[in-house]
Every structure is written in structure tokens, then in C-alpha cells.
Amino acid sequence: MSRAPSPDDRLPMLVSALPLGVVLAEADGTIVFRNAFAQNFVNARHSEALVESALSKLLDDARGGRRLERSVDLYGPPRRNLELRSFPVLEDGNVEGLAVTIEDVTEARRIEDVRRDFIANVSHELKTPVGAIGILAETLSEADDPEVVSRLSDRLHDESHRLGQTIDDLLTLSRIESGERFEPSVVTIDSILTSAVTRVQAAADRAGVSLAREVHDDDLTIVGDERQLSSAIGNLVENAVKYSDAGSTVTLRAEQQGEWLALSVTDNGIGIPEADLDRVFERFYRVDHARRRSTGGTGLGLAIVRHVALNHAGSVDVTSVEGEGSTFTLFLHPRRADELFETNESAPSEVSIHG
Numbered sequence: 001m002s003r004a005p006s007p008d009d010r011l012p013m014l015v016s017a018l019p020l021g022v023v024l025a026e027a028d029g030t031i032v033f034r035n036a037f038a039q040n041f042v043n044a045r046h047s048e049a050l051v052e053s054a055l056s057k058l059l060d061d062a063r064g065g066r067r068l069e070r071s072v073d074l075y076g077p078p079r080r081n082l083e084l085r086s087f088p089v090l091e092d093g094n095v096e097g098l099a100v101t102i103e104d105v106t107e108a109r110r111i112e113d114v115r116r117d118f119i120a121n122v123s124h125e126l127k128t129p130v131g132a133i134g135i136l137a138e139t140l141s142e143a144d145d146p147e148v149v150s151r152l153s154d155r156l157h158d159e160s161h162r163l164g165q166t167i168d169d170l171l172t173l174s175r176i177e178s179g180e181r182f183e184p185s186v187v188t189i190d191s192i193l194t195s196a197v198t199r200v201q202a203a204a205d206r207a208g209v210s211l212a213r214e215v216h217d218d219d220l221t222i223v224g225d226e227r228q229l230s231s232a233i234g235n236l237v238e239n240a241v242k243y244s245d246a247g248s249t250v251t252l253r254a255e256q257q258g259e260w261l262a263l264s265v266t267d268n269g270i271g272i273p274e275a276d277l278d279r280v281f282e283r284f285y286r287v288d289h290a291r292r293r294s295t296g297g298t299g300l301g302l303a304i305v306r307h308v309a310l311n312h313a314g315s316v317d318v319t320s321v322e323g324e325g326s327t328f329t330l331f332l333h334p335r336r337a338d339e340l341f342e343t344n345e346s347a348p349s350e351v352s353i354h355g
Ligand code: ADP
Pocket: 235, 239, 240, 243, 267, 269, 270, 271, 272, 280, 281, 284, 285, 286, 287, 288, 290, 291, 296, 297, 298, 299, 300, 301, 302, 303, 326
């Protein structure tokens, strides 16, 4: 009859299951134990052999119980970053041996890099309009000509509006990314499209762009966070208007495609060069030609859309031809959305791109 494992048996089981290398050595550096993760580097070939040599160097240097750290970057593929740390093993205050942990910090490093880039981008995006506002205000204080005063005031207004917009988008993105206040309910597609159109109608009128709707089934519904979904479609319609010429039409469509519900926004505007298609969903990414237009936005709109798709276990797709126009489609899956409603968890989504 098998007996239940005792706490003494469980400890080695636990140590061998850790997603972390654990190595124990005598005080003179002789290795007496490695768990399964650490075993992977014994007799390893290619760049992984570097881990073993870093380990023996660390054990050498840490003799006598020194606490040391050493990083090993493996150029792969796949690229990996490992961190080795030594600790003294003490008994009655005496160093009886050494313990070394080997940790895979690849993902933590990647997240740290993303965070650093993000902060650098945010600082740049905020500093640019703040700098412009300072210069404009200074010039304005010395201007007498009413025409110049009016032009400078307009630019001041535009720059402060842009600054406010960037801050709003940053707050929206952070709220949506953190998954905070995800409030699923049964939402009608009609209400999502209506709130997106209401939000953009005034800008569309100013730009001379018409908004059209093609929805054959008015009863379509989806389980999701109404505010997030309206914000995503609102962003897509806003972009479609921004990057279209006067006289053109932006069309919103909602249709069932197999198991999926497709919400799309099509324009006949400037389109997106193929080389930029896979980057437009990144935070702060803008296509150069769009940037030069006075209408250039914050570069955060599509990052928000992508995150809304992610929160709804859906995906977002773009088809675009430069000079002809673009279609952005948010795919939602009613059954997967229903499951989310039950578990309130998000599943990973994809971005797909077609030139
Ligand atoms: P922005 O606030 O600059 O519009 P987005 O994240 O919404 O930022 O979009 C990123 C970039 O993708 C835009 O700067 C623009 O270059 C391009 N883009 C987005 N939507 C369209 C569209 N409908 N037509 C052409 N280019 C677009």
C-alpha cells in the first residue's frame, strides 16, 4: 500500500519541480545537488554551455559564503537571459555550503524594456506640446498684429488640445490594460455603433466626410464592456474620418461571419503603406505621412482598440492599400465572450494584417 508522502519527501519533489535552477555545493565549491532545471545545463551544447561555466566561476568566487550575482545572456535562438545568485548555507552561524539559484529573467527583462521605452515615449509625447505651448505663449506676449495674435492663439489651442488628448488616451489605455472595471453586460451592436457615430459626427461634419451604416440585423448583441467596445469603434471611426478627404464616406458594418461577429470601419482615405501595417497597433506608432497632417493624433488609438479586442477574447484585423483606403475589423466571438462573462478573464488575442 502506498503511503502519503511525508513533508521530508515533499521537499525534494518541490525543489525538483521549481521553474528555477537550484544548486547546492560544499563550502569549497564542490557540487552536491542540482534540481531538474539546473540539470539542463550539464553537458549543454551551444550557448547554454555558458551557464555551466558561469556557475563554476560563481562557485569559485563565492567560496567561503559570499553573496554574488552574475548575468548570462544566451543569444539563442531563442534569446534567453539568466541570472545566477549565490547564498551561503549557514548552520549555527557557520558557512556549511553554498546555494546557487539560476533564474530565467527573459520575460522580466522584456517587460522592463517595454516599460522603459514607454516612459521615454510618454515623456517625449508630453514634452513636445508643452515645449510648443511655452514658445507660443512667449511669442504671443510680444505680438501686436491682431492677425498674428489670432494665429498664435489658434496654435496654442491646438497644442493644448493635443496635450489633453494624449493624457486622456493614456488614462484610457491604462484603465483598459489593467483590466480594471471590466463590466460585461449584454450590449446591442446598434448601441455601440450609435455611440461611436455620436462621438465622431461633429468632426466628420467639419471634415466634410459622411458616415454610413450597413447593418442588416438590428438585433445583433454581444456580451462585453459597453464603454470599452464603444471606445474601440469610436477610435476606428475617428481615424477613418481623420485620414479621409472631404467628400468621401466612412462605412460602419456589423455582420455575422460564421461564429464571429465582425464590426468593421471602412474608409477611402490615404491608406497605410504595407511596411507600416504590422506596427500601427503599437503605442505611439504613427505613419510619417499622417504625422505631417495637422490632424495627426496621439498614436494611442489603435493600441486601445487592440487591448479592447484582447479583453474580449477577440481580435482586430486591418486591410489597407496606400492611396485607396483601409478597413479595420474588430472580430468578437459571442460564445467566447459569454465564457468571459462567466469567468471575467481575458484570453490572448491576435492582430492580423493584410496588405
Ligand atoms: P493616431 O492618434 O495617430 O491616429 P492611432 O494609434 O489611432 O494613432 O493610429 C496609428 C497610426 O496608424 C496613425 O498615426 C496613422 O498613421 C495610421 N492610421 C490609423 N488609422 C488609419 C486610417 N484609417 N487610414 C490611414 N492611416 C491610419
